[in-house]
Amino acid sequence: MPPIRRLIASRRRRTAVITALATCSTILTGPNLASAGGAPTPSAPIPRLDWSRCVLGSEFDCATAKVPLDYDDPGGPTIELAVVRRKAADPGRRVGTLFFNPGGPGGPGTVQMPQNYESFPREVRERFDIISWDPRGIGNSTAVNCFGSPEEAADWNAKTPAGFPVGKKERAAFTAAYEELGRRCEQRAPELVRHVSTADTARDLDQLRQAVGDQQLAYYGISYGTYLGATYANLFPGRVRAMVLDGNWDPRAWTNNASDQAAQTASFQRLGSGRSAAKTVNRFLTLCGSTTTARCAFSAGSPEATQNKYDQLLRRLRKDPVGPWTYAGTVAAVVNSLYVVQPGATELADTLQDLWERRVPEPSPLPPPPPVPNPNPYLGEEQSTAIFCGDSPNPRDPGMYHTLAEAAAARSGDTGRFWIWATAGCASWPAVAEDRYRGPWNKPTAHPILVVGNTYDPSTPHSAAQAMAQELADARLLTHEAVGHTALLNPSNCVQAHVSRYLIDGTLPPSGATCRQDTPLFSPPKPSGGVATGGGGTAGIIA
Numbered sequence: 001m002p003p004i005r006r007l008i009a010s011r012r013r014r015t016a017v018i019t020a021l022a023t024c025s026t027i028l029t030g031p032n033l034a035s036a037g038g039a040p041t042p043s044a045p046i047p048r049l050d051w052s053r054c055v056l057g058s059e060f061d062c063a064t065a066k067v068p069l070d071y072d073d074p075g076g077p078t079i080e081l082a083v084v085r086r087k088a089a090d091p092g093r094r095v096g097t098l099f100f101n102p103g104g105p106g107g108p109g110t111v112q113m114p115q116n117y118e119s120f121p122r123e124v125r126e127r128f129d130i131i132s133w134d135p136r137g138i139g140n141s142t143a144v145n146c147f148g149s150p151e152e153a154a155d156w157n158a159k160t161p162a163g164f165p166v167g168k169k170e171r172a173a174f175t176a177a178y179e180e181l182g183r184r185c186e187q188r189a190p191e192l193v194r195h196v197s198t199a200d201t202a203r204d205l206d207q208l209r210q211a212v213g214d215q216q217l218a219y220y221g222i223s224y225g226t227y228l229g230a231t232y233a234n235l236f237p238g239r240v241r242a243m244v245l246d247g248n249w250d251p252r253a254w255t256n257n258a259s260d261q262a263a264q265t266a267s268f269q270r271l272g273s274g275r276s277a278a279k280t281v282n283r284f285l286t287l288c289g290s291t292t293t294a295r296c297a298f299s300a301g302s303p304e305a306t307q308n309k310y311d312q313l314l315r316r317l318r319k320d321p322v323g324p325w326t327y328a329g330t331v332a333a334v335v336n337s338l339y340v341v342q343p344g345a346t347e348l349a350d351t352l353q354d355l356w357e358r359r360v361p362e363p364s365p366l367p368p369p370p371p372v373p374n375p376n377p378y379l380g381e382e383q384s385t386a387i388f389c390g391d392s393p394n395p396r397d398p399g400m401y402h403t404l405a406e407a408a409a410a411r412s413g414d415t416g417r418f419w420i421w422a423t424a425g426c427a428s429w430p431a432v433a434e435d436r437y438r439g440p441w442n443k444p445t446a447h448p449i450l451v452v453g454n455t456y457d458p459s460t461p462h463s464a465a466q467a468m469a470q471e472l473a474d475a476r477l478l479t480h481e482a483v484g485h486t487a488l489l490n491p492s493n494c495v496q497a498h499v500s501r502y503l504i505d506g507t508l509p510p511s512g513a514t515c516r517q518d519t520p521l522f523s524p525p526k527p528s529g530g531v532a533t534g535g536g537g538t539a540g541i542i543a
Contacts, residue, residue: 043074044067044068044071044074044203044207045066045074046207046210046211047065047066047067047081047207047208047211048065048211049063049065049083049208049211049212050063050064051063051085054084054371054372054373055371055372055373057371058371058372059086059087059371060084060085060086060114060370060371060372061084061085061086061087062082062083062084062085062110062372062373063083063085064080064081064082064083065080065081065083065133065204065207065208065211066078066079066080066081067079067080067081067136067203067204067207069191069192069195070195070434070435071200071203071435072435077191079136079141079142079192080141080142081133081134081135081136081141081142081204081208082110082133082134082139082140082141083110083131083132083133083208084109084110084113084114084131084132084133084372085129085130085131086113086114086117086125086129086130087129088125088126088127088128088129089125089126090126090127093126093127094127094128094129095127095128095218095503095504096128096129096214096218096241097128097129097130097131097209097212097214097218098124098128098129098130098131098218098219098220098503099131099132099205099208099209099217099218099219099220100113100130100131100132100219100220100221100225101132101135101205101219101220101221101222101224101225101228101229102116102132102222102223102225103221103222103223103224103225103247103486104135104138104223104224104225104384104387105135105198105224105384105387105388105391106135106137106138106139106379106383106384106387107135107138107223107224107225108134108138108139108140108377108379109132109133109134109135110132110133110134110139110140110372110377111134111139111370111375111377112132113130113131113132114370114371114372115367115370116488116489117130119488119489119491120220120488121496121497121499121500123500123504124499124500124503124504127504128218128503129212131208131212133204133208134377135196135201135204135387136192136195136196136200136201136204137192137193137196137383137386137387138379138383138384139377139378139379139383140374140377142192143377143378143383144185144189144192144193144196144380144382144383144386145188145189145378145380145382146181146184146185146187146188146189146380146382147184147188147380148188150378153378153380156177156180156181156381157381159173159176159177159180160173160174160177161173161174161326161328161329162324162326162328162329162332163326163327163328163329163330163331163332163333163418163421164328164331164332164405164417164418164420164421164422164424165328165421166318166326166327166328171402174421174424175398175424175427175428178398178424178425178427178428178429179428181381181382181385181425181428182428182429182430183430184382185382185386185429185430185431186430186431189382189386190430190431192386193386193390193430193431194390194431194432194433194434195433195434195435196386196387196390196433197387197390197391197433197434197435197436197437198227198228198231198387198391198436198437199231199235199433199435199436199437200433200435201228202228202231202232202235202236202437203235205217205219205228205232206232206235206236206239209239214241215239215241216239216240216241216446216447217232217236217239217240217241217242217243218241218242218243218503219232219240219242219243219244220243220244220246220488220499220503221243221244221245221246222246222247222486222488222489223246223247223249223459223460223485223486224249224388225245225246226245226246226247226248226249226451226460226468227248227249227251227254229243229245229449230245230251230441230468230471230472231251231437233443233445233449233472234437234439234440234441234442234443235437237443237444237445237446237473238445238446239446240445240446240447240449241446241447242447242450242502242503242506243445243449243450244449244450244452244499244502244503245449245450245451245452245468245475246451246452246453246486246487246488247452247453247454247457247459247460247465247485247486247487247488248451248452248453248460248464248465248467248468249271249460249464249468250270250271250272250463250464250467250468250471251439251441251467251468251471252439252441252467252471253267253270253271253272253464253467254267254270254271254391254392255391255392255393255436255438255439256270256392256393258438258439259393262393262395262396263393263394263395263396264395264400265395265404266394266395266401266404266419266420266422266423266424267388267392267393267394267422267423267426268419268420268422268423269404269408269419269420271460271461271464272461272463272464273415273419273422273458273459273460273461274408274411274412274415274416274417274418274419274420275411275412275416275461276456276457276458276459276460276461276462276463277335277338277412277415277418277419277458277459278412278413278415278416279456279461280338280456280457280458280483281310281334281335281338281413281415281458282307283456283483283521284338284345284348284483284521285303285306285307285310286303286306286307287483287520287521287522288306288345288349288521288522289301289302289303289304289305289306289307290302290303290522291522295522295523295524296345296346296349296521296522297346297349297350297352297353298310298348298349298350298352298353298356299349309356310352313330313352313355313356314327314330314331314414317330317355322354322355322358322359322360323360324360325355325360325361327414328417328418330355331414331415331417331418332418333348333351334348334352334415335415335418335458335459336458337351338458338483338484338485339458339459339484339485339489340484340485340489340490341483341484341490341521342490342519344484345483345521345522346522347364381425385425385426385429386429386431388423388426389423389425389426389429389431390429390431390432390433390436391433391436392423392426394423394424394426394427395426395427396426396427397427398424398427398428400427401420401421401424401427404420405417405420405421408420415458441471441472442471442472442473443473444473444474445472445473445474447474447506448474448475448476448506448508449472449474449475449476450475450476450478450498450499450502450508450509451465451468451469451472451475451476451477451478452465452477452478452480452486452487452495452499453465453466453477453478453479453480454480454481454482454483454484454485454486454487454490455479455480455481455482456482456483456484457484457485457486458484458485459485460485460486462479465477465479476508476509476511478495478498478509478513478514478515479513479514479515480492480495480514480515480516480517481514481515481516481517482515482516482517483517483520483521484517487499487515490517491518492515492516492517492518493518494515494516495515498513498515
């Protein structure tokens with residue numbers, strides 16, 4: 001998922017874990033394809049993955065891969081990548097390995113793949129080993145950590161508001177906090193923060209592909225993972241077997257069209273996240289207002305009345321927070337809750353109704369952690385910041401963000417402010433990635449790519465999926481008429497059927513195919529066996 005300032009949790013958190021162990025072999029790879037600068041990168045040793053059960057009784061295996069810190073110096077310092085695997089459930093019909101990146105940037109795959117494993121289509125789980133990893137700089141891998149202790153990190157977090165800053169005082173504190181973070185990272189991790197680019201991670205992914213013995217890559221990336229996939233596809237186009245990009249970032253927008261001039265816009269502004277989030281919140285309120293309070297606690301009896309109730313609640317929270325629930329923290333929680341809408345939308349409606357009645361919402365019980373070691377790695381703000389600030393240009397003048405945020409609010413409302421401030425820490429970030437990849441994005445790949453986009457997504461707009469499909473040399477767009485962030489986390493049998501066939505035998509959906517969400521927000525459950533196929537529905541739907 002995209003980087004987000006600390007959120008007041010929606011009623012449930014959705015994360016999970018793992019880590020591992022391994023050594024380098026002395027076998028060398030062949031030359032990599034052209035690097036961002038156009039010259040071949042020197043070869044690096046293929047990592048050796050010594051798999052073992054993550055914990056006793058777990059179905060997941062763990063390993064650690066060693067890779068170069070700098071691929072321009074493959075014999076130099078190395079870093080470690082924590083890797084996790086779930087072997088194919090039907091080994092007699094195994095196709096190969098499917099690599100998964102859960103987004104972010106900064107999503108720990110060793111946490112999120114075990115948690116989201118059941119979201120993959122059944123036939124994909126049966127026929128592929130599914131592997132994920134914590135990208136360099138993140139979590140259980142060699143991680144960016146700019147604090148000397150957990151207490152220091154907690155003290156820094158306390159200096160920044162939930163959601164985004166409101167008012168001069170909070171904006172000044174926000175700016176000062178990120179200036180401090182930049183100084184700390186320059187002092188404690190000066191080399192690592194320059195080598196955590198998406199291009200570096202794409203090269204790590206190719207090393208892991210070679211480590212498992214696959215001739216070509218099968219890959220599933222969501223959110224930021226789509227940008228990682230597009231980068232891999234253009235660095236290593238001949239090595240693409242199958243690639244599902246779900247919840248897309250427009251690569252040209254993210255790189256500011258590869259311009260070397262100072263950025264005058266923020267990354268998520270260019271991506272259109274604020275407008276997409278506003279559209280998604282409006283859809284939530286429309287569907288909520290179209291049903292009864294028995295199905296949506298926040299309903300005011302009609303879409304218009306429910307929208308007015310929401311606007312009134314936010315105005316009230318600006319002057320009179322409910323316990324820790326401020327205006328900005330609530331806006332952040334609304335966006336976050338609409339990532340996974342079952343049960344996020346119902347829980348969000350309950351939260352908003354509690355706030356409307358001036359009650360502090362009760363948090364939902366956290367799900368049990370997955371059966372893997374270290375389910376709660378350190379995931380400090382500096383980890384995702386290092387990746388997106390190093391990759392994507394943003395204004396360097398801290399004062400610009402307030403101006404941009406207010407302009408975005410005039411277009412998109414409160415979510416516009418939220419997404420502008422999401423990259424404001426880049427103003428004082430001390431490093432630009434040494435090996436950024438900024439295009440081109442249309443190198444012909446060995447096999448076509450499947451691009452999936454939801455129509456109501458609080459982070460990645462459908463227009464970005466359209467842009468990704470157009471930018472890549474050979475891609476097919478599958479539209480998912482659905483609310484939520486990515487089709488993987490908000491599934492339909494129709495999408496899963498198309499994804500399964502594509503990953504297993506390369507069959508793409510028909511041009512212009514559309515699927516619909518199985519269970520629309522606040523609708524009664526379907527009878528057992530009911531399937532909503534939408535315009536792209538086909539026979540033999542994979543459950």
